[in-house]
Amino acid sequence: MADTQTTPLIGKALLQKVKELSHLPRRETARRCGYYTVTKNNQTRVNLTDFYDALLVANGLPLDPEGTKDGRGREPTYRVSVHKNGQIVIGAAYTLSMGLKSGDEFEIKLGYKHIRLVQLGSSESIGTDADEEN
Known part of the structure; x- marks a missing residue:
């Protein structure tokens, strides 16, 4: 089977091309963006599903945001709540993404509607603001 199709457009290039071809029917737009295959009988089949994805x-x-999950626990939501005992727990997913190690220490600075953690021995904030839960 001779395949003369080009690589399908993705990202910003795809969005730009769709904008340029907005006057055409969606099947033609998808075909011109590279979302098609050529069958053995030399017929063109448009892949609308791949185009929409x-x-x-x-x-x-x-x-499918779950498809990127590695299967090890929950994905971070970047939200915390105050537990019944008054504690706020920041999970391992957050500390790993910030490059923190066991034993790292922080100064807690309370703001009007936020909590800021400043790593001791560092001149800058770690950037972990968390809105207070009401």
């Missing part, structure tokens, strides 16, 4: 990803809306 690529559009969602290009717009920052992954269709």
Whole structure:
């Protein structure tokens, strides 16, 4: 089977091309963006599903966010709540993403509606603001 198709567009290039081709039907737009295959009988088949998936990803809306999960625990939500005992717990996913090690110490600075952690021995804040829960 001779395949003369080009590589499908993705990201910003895809969004720009879709904008340029907005006057065309969606099947033609998908074909011109590279979302098609050529069959053995030399017929062109447009892959609308792949085209729509690529559009969602290009717009920052992954269709299957669970697909990127590695299977080890929950994904971080970047939200915490105050426990019944008054404690706020920051999980390992957050400390790993910030490059923190066991034994790192922080100064807690309370703001009007935020908590700031400043790493001791560092002149800058770690950037971990957490809004207080009401």
